[in-house]
Structure formats: C-alpha cells, structure tokens
Amino acid sequence: MKFCLYSVLCIMLMIPFSVSAGTDNAKENTSPKTKRSIYQRIFPRTGDIEGTLYQRDIDVPLVEAEVRIVETDQSQKTGEDGAFRFIEIPVGTYTLSISHPTHNTSTEIPIKIRAGETLRRRFSINTEGTFVETLDGSEAATRLKPIFVEGQRLPSTMSRKEIRGSELTRIPGTGRDAFKGLTTLPSIGIPNDIFGILYIRGSAPGETLLYLDRTPLGYPFHFGSLISTINSDSIEDIRIYAGGYGAEFGLDSQSVIDIRSRERLEKRWAGVIDLNILSPSIFVETNIGNRGYASVAGRFNSLNLILGPFFDWTFPTWSDYQLKFAYALTEKHSLTLNGLGATDHFDFSNLESEETQELDDFSAYFKNGFEAEGIHLRSNFTDKLTSHLSLTRFHNFLNINLDSGSNQNDKSTDEKFIYKVQVSAPTYTLREDVYYKLTPRLQFEPGFLLAFSPAKSSARTFSAENIDFESDAQPSWVQKFDEFHYIFRRAEGYLQARYDPLSFLSVAFGVRFDYLNLTKQISIQPRGSLSLTLPTNTTLRFAYGRYEQSPSAYQVLKENGNRDLKSSLTQHYVMELEHELSPQTELRFAIYYKEMEKLVTRSVNVDALFDDSDAAVTTAYLNQGRGFVNGAEIFLRHRVSEKFFGWLSYAYTHAERRETSNDPYKPFLFNNTHIVSIVANYSPTTKTEIGAKWQYSSGTSAVPLSTLLMIQDPVTLGMHPVLSDVAGAIVPTEFQAYHRLDLRFSRKRTLWGLPVTAFTEIWNVYNSPNKTKFSFADKLVEEFKAAELEGDLDEFPFDLESPEYRSLVRFPFNISAGLVYEF
Structure with a gap:
C-alpha cells in the first residue's frame, strides 16, 4: 500500500x-x-x-x-x-x-x-x-452527416454515463479490452482478478440488459471473465443507464448497457489487426459509395494451434464475430443489418493422465454461446416525427456433458456419475420506438415490444446419494430427469412525454405496461424525472422508477418449481448533480436508493446434506425476500482532445437482504463497500502515449459462489443454472480489500514496412496479493477430515484446519506486450 x-x-x-x-x-x-x-x-x-x-x-x-x-x-x-x-x-x-x-x-x-x-x-x-x-x-x-443516423438526442431529463470505445481500449491493465475498462467507472463491477461480474449499483449481472446497435447481446465475457465477446475496435461508445431511466427500456432490467458500434469512416478502407498470441482479432470497415457502410470483426483462441501438438488433449476455446451493413435508402430512411455471436467451448473426452488413471472413461464437454441478427429501419418522416423499427432473432444455447466412470474391475458399469444439460432458447423480437415533437417544448415517445421464444431445457443426472464416509456401505445411485418445453410470449408497450415548461426546467413522465405469459401478470411501471439547470452551469436531476424482474424459468417450470411465482419489484430513487468545471472538465455526483420487494428466494439448509435425518435441504421458491441498496457516486473526468484523458471515480455501496419475513436483514455482497478508480492517459507526442490506472476496493461480504460465477448468459442461466443454489451455498465467497496499479506504454512505429502500435503493460506493479476468500460449510469440512483419516480421500488441496481459504488464482506482477496493425 x-x-x-x-x-x-x-x-x-x-x-x-x-x-x-x-x-x-x-x-x-x-x-x-x-x-x-x-x-x-x-x-x-x-x-x-x-x-x-x-x-x-x-x-x-x-x-x-x-x-x-x-x-x-x-x-x-x-x-x-x-x-x-x-x-x-x-x-x-x-x-x-x-x-x-x-x-x-x-x-x-x-x-x-x-x-x-x-x-x-x-x-x-x-x-x-x-x-x-x-x-x-x-x-x-x-x-459531416453520418451514413447511419444515430438515436434521438439525449433528453436533459435522462441520465447516463457515456464513454468512448477508443478510450476504454487504452486503459492500462485491460489488454485493450473495452468491457474490462468499464469497471473503472463508478458503481460498475467490483475490482478483482478472477470474476468478470458487472454489478451495477448493486444489481446482479442478470438484471442488466445488453444491446449492440439495438440487437441483444448474450453475455459480456468469455468464460465469465477472460475477454469480452465484442471486438473493442468496433465500438464507437458505450452508454450505461445505471438507474432511474425512462420507460423506453422494459421488463427484467435494473440497468442497461447500450453499445454503439462504428458507423462512419473517413477513408475508403480501414481496419485493425490485434496480433495477440492468446486471442488474435481483426476488424475491417469500408464505405460503400457515398451512402453505405459495412464492417466485419472476429476473434478466436489460438492456444490449440500453438500448444495443441505438444499435448494429447485440447485447450478451452472461444470465438466471436460481428457483422454490420448500413445504407441510406433515401434522405429520410436508413437501413441497418447486423449480426453477432460468441461461443465458449471445451472438450475433455477420454482424458488420460496421472490424475485420472483410475478412470476407464472420462468425458467433459461444455459449449455455451449465443448468436443474434437484426434488421433496423430508421425513418425521419418529418422534422417532428421519427420512427425506429427493429426485428431481431436471438438464440442462446448451452450443452454440458460430464460423464465419469469408475474402474470396471471394482464397480458396476451403472455406477458412474452423469450430468447432461441441453438448453436452446431462440427469441424473436419486434421493437418500435417513435418520437413525435408536438410543439417545440413537448415531445411524445410511444413504443412497443413483442417477443416470442419457443425454449426447451433438459437435464439428466445419475449420481450417488446417501454417502456415509463412516461405514463400508455402498452408496445408492439415483437417476433424475428434468425436462420442460415452454413457449414464452411477451408483450410490452410504453408512452412517455417530455415537456420543457421553462428554459431551465424539463420534466418527463412515462408508464410501461408489460405482460409475460410465464407469470400471467400485467405489470404497470410508472417512471418520471425532473431536470433543473442552475445559473452556475450545474444541472440537477431527480428520478423515480418502478422496475420489475420476472422469475427465472427454472424457478417456475422445473420439477421443484413454483407455478404461482410473480415478478419481483424494485423502486429506484435517484438524485444527480452535473457541473461543468471547464470546457474539458466535468463533475458528476449521484446518490440513490433502491427498495426491493417480492424477491424470489428459497432457504438452503446445508447441514441437512450431511445429517442422518429427514430434514429438507431446501424449501420451495417463494416471493418472500426483501432488500435495499443505497449508495453514492463521484465522477470527475478531464479530457483534452487527443492529448490527455482521465478520470477519478468513487462509489460507496451498501446492500442488505433477508430471505424470508422471519429472517433479519444481512449485508448482501456490498457491505459498506468503497471503490476508487484513477485513470490517466497522456500523449507527450503524436506517436507516444503513457498511462496509469489504480483501483481500490474495501472488500465485500460473503455470498454464495453461484452469484459470482457468471460463466453463462442470463437466458440459459434462467433455464438451467450450471451451479445450483445448494452448490453455491456450500461455498460462500467474499473479496478482501483490493488495490492494484497498472501502467501502459505505447508507441506508433513502422515495423517491416507496416504501421503498427507497439504497447507494453505492467500489471500489478507492486504485486498486491488481492485475496479472494472461499469458505466451506462446517459439516463438509468434518466429512473431508474423516475421509482423510481413513484413507478414503487423498490430501485435500486446501488447509482444512482454517475456516477460510485463499484464492487459488490471482494476477501477480506481470509484464505483457502486444502489436496492433492499423491500416
């Protein structure tokens, strides 16, 4: 320190x-x-x-x-x-x-x-x-007028954070990954070296809507945290609606991340090739005449190409792509087609090693991903009337096959562990947003969204139950099969009005109506905001919103689900202050409070897993939880053209929840958590840039591991989670105090006759340990100790004498380098 x-x-x-x-x-x-x-x-x-x-x-x-x-x-x-x-x-x-x-x-x-x-x-x-x-x-x-006309100008009553993609890729310690740079903004994510969790103002990642040019984005990171699923060079800017936003965004969202890709070009052709050894990527864009634009981006994992010949098994792989075509049909109508997708995959079939020499058959297969396509028509019928119509297809998929057999000389061929999950969830969405300026001071904004999703989920498990480490009795093997097909139908509509009665005063009021056939419930969500411009170049905003979150599909439709579950409710209260200290410097301050009701919860009795009793391990899912989140943010940003950009961000967050009405409120992840980020990038010449990033977090309280391990997209996670509530409760996890300094040096030069940007990053300059604590249930520790004493279990990789354990993975002091070719 x-x-x-x-x-x-x-x-x-x-x-x-x-x-x-x-x-x-x-x-x-x-x-x-x-x-x-x-x-x-x-x-x-x-x-x-x-x-x-x-x-x-x-x-x-x-x-x-x-x-x-x-x-x-x-x-x-x-x-x-x-x-x-x-x-x-x-x-x-x-x-x-x-x-x-x-x-x-x-x-x-x-x-x-x-x-x-x-x-x-x-x-x-x-x-x-x-x-x-x-x-x-x-x-x-x-x-110059862009080929693809962007969305409506941000009304003064709506608050958002906006950051350029070109700045995010230059933040030290991110490896040119724009999404990883988002955690330097206030109340977005938790600084750590393991989990890529984008908690926004206390809301879970699954409660955040992700869009790329109005097309849904499945999940932000490959395998939960490795690298983002969007090519960072294709990003124009990212807009974050952290809370208190208007009625234009619908059900199942507490926050929104809206990504806009590039849509204009100075010359005929341009592109970027990132010569990353681990995961090379390419982005190419071109103008089509005077009225069109097209781009393509892609990335893949190259570990198998480099190391595959030296090993008998394959490494995990990932890949992603983005396509875009925009064309101005007429002066008033523009058409955009886009597509995107990402896949995470590993296949450890018939693995043979010293660790698995006792297994005659071992298979571990995992594939998770998404693909999406969109057609978008924007029409400026008159100076007062604008329409934005989108038709999208979005497909999430998950396939898991874990199959491990025991040595057949000692066990029956039927006595082996099997875990198979298959999820397929395509979604077809029609979305329309209209802007009509009735008078210079009054604007109406109606819109609707219709969605159809024929989803299916199947899970088969074959595992041992009633294991008794203290006796020689053989465990019983039980097979379970859980399958459901369901056609999700969603209808949403909203009406919003913005009115400027005075030059310094603007108000907005809207209401959204949502219907989801899963809950057979019509939700009414009023939202409103007020913006006041003071004589001192200061803008003061107040916002209120009612936001509903539908239960996950598995909580309703699986064998142990509850068909009577309804949506949970969260109310946002937000006050923000924005002040322009100078033409290059802005200061933002915000305080907020979220009140959560009817949370879907169930109690997990971990000790019942190991007790010789008939006590239930879990209860039914019910709308019985309550909670709240409060916090404050400070964001000071300074930018001088291309010479310097940087910011100081601070966030204080405190969250508490209770599972049932009889339970006391307990901290949930954010326990008076303080997070500070300092970013500074300076260009002493047009070819050289130096940068520094320092982050600090005071730590969090312990939560189930399943709330932090986000290796699935929210859709397949809602259909069938890889890590169950019970498994997550067995391993409570918390972040200790965290602080880390990263440095970056880059220079433009010519290499082999090609213009390249060479950069070097120093991660964790002073080698901060940055521990993550994993805890285990007392009963589980006792069982492992007994098994070790009797020789039924080899040495456990953790120190079982301590109730808490260090993280197995962290990023020590490290130096990385890379080359980027721009043409």
Missing part, C-alpha cells in the same frame, strides 16, 4: 516539468514554437487553428494571401502551400479575415476556439472574394 502511495506521489511530482511542444511536420510560416509544461497541456486555456487556402476555380494553393484574426490583430501570409497556423489563442469566438491582392474585398469568417483543440479548415476562395468552406481530416468525420 505504501508503494502505491509513493507511486501516485511520483506521478504528481512529474507535472511541473516542461517538455517540448514541437510537431512532426513543421511549416515555414507557422507561429514560433513554445514550450508548454505538462500541466499546461493537461489543463489548457488556449487552442490552435490551422487552415489551407485554395483558389476555387483551379483548385491550387492561394499564395501571398493575408490571414488575420481581427480581435487579436494577429496576421500571417500564406506560402506556396497556402497554409497558415495560429497557436495559443485564448478560448472564445473570433473573426478570421482573408484578403488577397487580386481580390476586391476581404472575406470575414466567424470561428470558435476551444481549449486544447486544434481547429482545422480548408477554404476555397473564388476571384470575387467569396469562399466555400470545407472540412478536412478528422474534423470531417465528426461534422
């Missing part, structure tokens, strides 16, 4: 030193170069302007033209290339005057200088002194 604080102090001491502010391509007629300190670069109060003058009729550079800023009386004359440049101009609005000896009059053009940014312009001037302004370079990419 002391080393961490010393590292932060060293970084702060670096700020006063000065560096050269020179550029790679100097021009003869540019203003004198000056030296700027790092502090001036990170917190600038000035901006630059660069431009080029052309003679419109013959399209050649305009030489000897005088360019003057009227308000500051600065002037330059263009050279043979027609270029000019003014640097370190105070922020503000100015008038640019352009004159030439061959022109009768001068031309005056209004310009706006922003702090830390370079305004680039290309001017074509005719012989009469009038001009046509065009944009150049990256400015054109942001100012």
